[in-house]
Amino acid sequence: MKNVVKKFPGVTALSGITFDILAGEVHVLLGENGAGKSTLMKILSGVHKPTSGTIILGGKEYAGLTPKDSRDNGISVIYQELSVINELSIQENLFVGHLPTKKLGFISTVDYTQMRERTKELLKKVGLNRDPETFVESLSISEKQQVEIAKALAADSRILIMDEPTTSLTSSEVAHLFKVVRQLKSEGKGIVFISHKLGEIMEIGDRVTVLKDGTYVGTKNVSDVTQDDLVTMMVGRQISKSYQHENADFSKAEVIFEVKNLSRRDGKVRNVSFKLHRGEILGFSGLVGSGRSEMMNSIFGAEPKASGEIYINGQKADCRKPYRSIKNGLAMVTENRRETGFFHNFSIKKNISILPFVKQSLCGGTVGLVSKERENEWAEEQKQKLNIKCYSTTQGITELSGGNQQKVILGKWLAADSKIIIFDEPTKGIDVGSKGEIYTLMRKLADEGKGVLVVSSELPELLAVCDTVSVFREGEIVATFDRKDATEEKLVAASTAEKGKEKKQ
Numbered sequence: 110m111k112n113v114v115k116k117f118p119g120v121t122a123l124s125g126i127t128f129d130i131l132a133g134e135v136h137v138l139l140g141e142n143g144a145g146k147s148t149l150m151k152i153l154s155g156v157h158k159p160t161s162g163t164i165i166l167g168g169k170e171y172a173g174l175t176p177k178d179s180r181d182n183g184i185s186v187i188y189q190e191l192s193v194i195n196e197l198s199i200q201e202n203l204f205v206g207h208l209p210t211k212k213l214g215f216i217s218t219v220d221y222t223q224m225r226e227r228t229k230e231l232l233k234k235v236g237l238n239r240d241p242e243t244f245v246e247s248l249s250i251s252e253k254q255q256v257e258i259a260k261a262l263a264a265d266s267r268i269l270i271m272d273e274p275t276t277s278l279t280s281s282e283v284a285h286l287f288k289v290v291r292q293l294k295s296e297g298k299g300i301v302f303i304s305h306k307l308g309e310i311m312e313i314g315d316r317v318t319v320l321k322d323g324t325y326v327g328t329k330n331v332s333d334v335t336q337d338d339l340v341t342m343m344v345g346r347q348i349s350k351s352y353q354h355e356n357a358d359f360s361k362a363e364v365i366f367e368v369k370n371l372s373r374r375d376g377k378v379r380n381v382s383f384k385l386h387r388g389e390i391l392g393f394s395g396l397v398g399s400g401r402s403e404m405m406n407s408i409f410g411a412e413p414k415a416s417g418e419i420y421i422n423g424q425k426a427d428c429r430k431p432y433r434s435i436k437n438g439l440a441m442v443t444e445n446r447r448e449t450g451f452f453h454n455f456s457i458k459k460n461i462s463i464l465p466f467v468k469q470s471l472c473g474g475t476v477g478l479v480s481k482e483r484e485n486e487w488a489e490e491q492k493q494k495l496n497i498k499c500y501s502t503t504q505g506i507t508e509l510s511g512g513n514q515q516k517v518i519l520g521k522w523l524a525a526d527s528k529i530i531i532f533d534e535p536t537k538g539i540d541v542g543s544k545g546e547i548y549t550l551m552r553k554l555a556d557e558g559k560g561v562l563v564v565s566s567e568l569p570e571l572l573a574v575c576d577t578v579s580v581f582r583e584g585e586i587v588a589t590f591d592r593k594d595a596t597e598e599k600l601v602a603a604s605t606a607e608k609g610k611e612k613k614q
């Protein structure tokens with residue numbers, strides 16, 4: 110790609126980017142939220158036409174690609190938001206658009222036998238042990254992603270673009286993905302890998318190109334740079350790594366939030382109790398599937414609890430339904446932004462102002478007055494506070510880059526002036542610089558006397574921001590550490606240890 114420019118109304122997303130992909134390499138594309146990574150790749154896949162610039166594929170020059178040009182040239186994308194079709198089987202997903210056919214007299218019919226056999230081969234290659242006729246709906250996120258990769262292989266792609274493929278994967282799933290990526294590399298495929306996780310980039314990348322605000326910063330061999338070099342290229346400055354107060358002691362501070370004996374009927378949460386003190390940030394560590402999100406969903410009333418009581422500022426609070434919880438000042442930044450984070454057909458402004466509206470409304474959120482002025486104020490305030498990159502808050506939320514969508518979600522809960530905020534994987538898809546901003550924001554909220562609870566699978570994140578970390582295992586809190594005693598090793602050990610180990614409260 111040479112001197113590629115892309116202008117959207119109000120923003121120049123790319124201003125003259127040059128980017129190349131070699132056979133048999135993993136080329137990492139790195140940059141802050143809104144830097145233009147996804148847009149550059151959408152130009153390569155034919156979703157967007159560049160405003161100017163050229164694309165050279167197999168020796169031929171194009172001023173812009175159609176999706177068909179892109180496909181015919183062997184380019185496949187595994188999008189940030191997966192694009193498999195839930196209602197179809199795995200094999201149908203792999204061959205949609207190019208179904209194998211056979212002749213029956215005068216007519217052509219779909220050759221299911223061939224489709225099934227080819228699907229089996231491809232699934233084996235990506236390491237997915239499923240029947241080709243399984244419906245995609247029933248697969249986990251990482252399995253869906255494996256289907257997407259198999260789909261790219263079914264189309265015989267030479268270039269695979271992976272846009273943040275690891276945000277929703279566990280560490281063993283990431284290891285598996287990397288195995289597949291290395292295999293593809295050895296077969297001479299060119300891979301573009303977009304990620305905000307620097308550790309991963311160092312592990313899998315061969316070259317790295319950095320973008321900043323739609324401009325080209327540089328291309329380096331990964332083996333020639335350190336993580337700090339990358340951060341400096343991306344952000345233009347070093348980032349501080351700790352957000353705790355030195356030696357803070359919360360044992361005598363007022364308890365602002367308390368959960369007593371919370372259990373669920375499905376056994377995913379069993380008799381959990383904890384306290385959150387004024388000024389403290391409490392984190393929850395544990396393996397994926399250990400029950401942390403289930404606990405938070407039950408606290409918030411999004412999923413039922415069998416028993417348990419919740420106290421906010423010493424008052425028993427009714428949190429049986431999200432509406433009641435919101436009224437009581439509880440907030441929940443959910444893990445899955447696409448499904449439960451925002452309204453796709455709403456503007457940024459409406460997405461932010463819906464919460465303060467619901468909080469003031471009556472009858473379960475159905476009766477209330479909307480003030481256009483207040484809507485604007487709420488949205489503008491959060492745009493400033495969170496540094497949301499958009500040219501107007503009337504833009505549709507889906508026009509924003511992934512990380513900026515996450516900021517809008519945070520913004521709506523802040524606009525509602527929530528007292529206790531549950532952050533479930535708060536920095537999924539957020540770049541390193543903005544991560545720091547979000548940690549600073551969490552600390553500020555805690556200092557202002559708000560309750561901050563964090564669930565995260567990233568141990569460095571918990572250690573950077575939390576004062577206290579509780580470890581979850583099989584639906585129970587099995588250990589609790591003060592920040593000064595916590596290390597990654599101890600947290601991992603506690604989350605994987607056998608039952609019956611001693612716990613410190």
Ligand SMILES: Nc1ncnc2c1ncn2[C@@H]1O[C@H](COP(=O)(O)OP(=O)(O)OP(=O)(O)O)[C@@H](O)[C@H]1O
Pocket residue numbers: 117118120121122140141142143144145146147148149498499508509510511512513538540
């Ligand atoms: N369809 C669109 N209409 C208007 N603006 C858009 C559209 N798509 C992207 N943009 C803008 O282009 C810029 C680059 O966005 P892009 O999605 O490429 O960022 P990104 O580097 O992938 O960020 P992230 O890490 O958050 O995913 C952003 O300012 C975004 O708001």
Ligand SMILES: [Mg+2]
Pocket residue numbers: 146147148189272510511
């Ligand atoms: Mg993106």
